[in-house]
Every structure is written in C-alpha cells, then in structure tokens.
Amino acid sequence: MSFAATILTLYPEMFPGPLGTSLAGRALAEGKWVCDPIQIRDFATDKHRSVDDTPAGGGAGMVMRADVLARAVDHALEKRPDAPLLAMTPRGRPLTQARVRELAAGPGVTILCGRFEGIDERLFEARPIEPVSIGDYILSGGEMAALVTLDACIRLLPGVMGAASSGDEESFESGLLEYPHYTRPPEWEGRTIPEVLRSGDHAKIEAWRKTMAENDTRLRRPDLWERHEGARDQSPSGAR
Ligand code: ADE
Numbered sequence: 326m327s328f329a330a331t332i333l334t335l336y337p338e339m340f341p342g343p344l345g346t347s348l349a350g351r352a353l354a355e356g357k358w359v360c361d362p363i364q365i366r367d368f369a370t371d372k373h374r375s376v377d378d379t380p381a382g383g384g385a386g387m388v389m390r391a392d393v394l395a396r397a398v399d400h401a402l403e404k405r406p407d408a409p410l411l412a413m414t415p416r417g418r419p420l421t422q423a424r425v426r427e428l429a430a431g432p433g434v435t436i437l438c439g440r441f442e443g444i445d446e447r448l449f450e451a452r453p454i455e456p457v458s459i460g461d462y463i464l465s466g467g468e469m470a471a472l473v474t475l476d477a478c479i480r481l482l483p484g485v486m487g488a489a490s491s492g493d494e495e496s497f498e499s500g501l502l503e504y505p506h507y508t509r510p511p512e513w514e515g516r517t518i519p520e521v522l523r524s525g526d527h528a529k530i531e532a533w534r535k536t537m538a539e540n541d542t543r544l545r546r547p548d549l550w551e552r553h554e555g556a557r558d559q560s561p562s563g564a565r
Contacts, residue, residue: 326432327356327358328357328358328429328432328433328434328479329405329408329434330359330360330436331404331408331433331434331435332363332435332436332438332468333394333398333436333437334363334364334365334467334468335365335366335438336466337362337363339362339472340360340362340471341360343472344360349476349479349485352482357483357484358433361404363401365393368393368396369393375393376389376390376394378390380442384442385442386441386442387442388442388444389441391445391447394437394444395451398448398454399452407432409431409434409435410436410437411434411436411455411457411474412438412439412444412448412449412454412456413438413457413458413459413474414457414467415463415464416443416458417458418457419460420457420458420459420473421497422477424457425478425481429481436471436475437454437467438468439466440465457470459474499538500552500556501542501549501550501553502541502545502549504535505537505541507519521533
C-alpha cells in the first residue's frame with residue numbers, strides 16, 4: 326500500500342513540484358507514495374467560485390470560508406477516511422520529527438493549505454483538523470509548508486532512503502542537533518579534519534561526536550538543550 330498524500334489547495338499545480346524529483350520523485354515513480362492534489366475552488370457553489378470573504382470585525386485581507394472548505398474536507402475524508410487531516414497554518418502546533426514518524430508510519434496524510442489571512446475558525450471546531458506550523462515565520466500560503474511536511478514523511482517510507490534513514494543517529498532523534506561532518510580532501514583552504522576522526526578509534530570518535538552534538542545544541546538551540554537536560558533530570562538514571 327502506498328502512502329497517500331491528499332492536498333486541498335487553491336494551487337494544485339504546485340504538487341508534486343519539487344517532490345517530483347530526487348529521492349521523493351523516484352519513490353513517487355515507484356508507487357511508494359501517491360500525490361493527489363485537489364482544487365478547493367471546485368467546492369465553491371457561486372458563479373464566481375469564491376472561496377474567501379472579508380474578515381468579520383474588519384481588518385486587512387480575506388478569510389477562507391468554512392462552508393466551502395468543509396465541502397472540500399468532507400470529500401477528502403470520504404476518499405481517505407483513515408488519513409489524519411492536517412491544516413498548514415502559522416497558528417498551528419510546531420511540526421516535530423516525532424509527529425513526522427507517526428505520519429510516515431500511517432496510511433497517508435490529508436493536508437489543507439491555508440491562504441490569505443487565514444481560515445474561518447469554525448472549521449477547526451466542526452471537523453477533526455490538526456493545525457500544524459513549520460516554524461515561526463509567515464509563508465504566503467500553506468503549500469510550501471505542505472511540501473516540507475510531505476518531504477519529511479516520504480524520506481522515512483520503507484525503501485526510500487535505504488541504510489541512511491535507519492535514523493537513530495539523526496538530528497532530533499536523540500533530542501540533540503547532529504554532530505558536524507567532514508569528508509575529503511583532508512586539507513582544504515588550510516583547514517584540516519579533526520584528528521580524532523582519522524584515528525580509527527571508534528569509541529573515541531563516538532565520544533567526540535557526542536560532545537560536539539551537545540556543545541552545538543547548547544550554543545545554537547538553547548530551547549532544545551533545556552528540554553534535553555530536563556528530560557535527563559526526570560529519568561531514573563538522570564543523576565550525574
Ligand atoms: N502558512 C503560512 N505560514 C506558515 C507556517 N509557518 N507554517 C505552516 N503554514 C503556514
């Protein structure tokens with residue numbers, strides 16, 4: 326069974342887009358996932374096929390209508406009743422590698438892409454929709470966020486990445502950033518590769534990588550570091 330990506334969007338031509346090339350593109354050609362973009366406008370009922378209207382209470386921009394979106398969502402739920410339904414919005418909960426793993430292990434995902442100022446809030450009350458953000462910045466719409474979410478899922482599908490995706494050492498699986506990488510040439514612009522990596526001593530290399538991962542996480546991502554340390558303090562073996 327292939328992973329079904331159903332995307333509700335005003336710009337279906339954006340899919341698969343970049344996911345039609347490289348790793349995800351090969352997986353798509355091999356049938357490991359299917360890409361099913363659906364035009365939201367097809368669920369409008371007036372002659373202008375309108376999907377948005379002015380915000381209640383006034384203000385800039387337009388808001389996506391709950392009634393039109395609900396018809397699109399209901400169509401998708403009927404088509405893929407088992408797939409979780411996400412809506413990409415900067416008001417959502419941040420996407421995590423843990424959630425990506427869950428999604429990739431399931432039958433697929435249906436993604437509603439927001440545009441304009443946002444989506445009528447009543448839609449989130451009336452349908453089982455998980456609001457998801459990919460970060461604290463504003464995109465011009467949910468489509469790029471949907472592509473990011475799908476890319477993160479697809480690389481984890483069985484047979485897509487091979488050995489490299491076993492994943493235990495990857496960033497975030499340990500709650501830390503990954504250690505830094507080096508390759509040939511051994512000297513470049515006067516810079517050498519850390520000696521330990523050329524020592525052949527695997528225990529020493531592992532210890533060095535752990536230290537680097539911890540140092541970089543503490544400096545670059547104090548938020549991750551705090552959570553990591555907090556989790557360690559909670560665990561029975563937490564005392565150092
Ligand atoms: N739509 C606009 N900005 C977004 C973001 N940061 N995450 C998800 N969807 C979005």
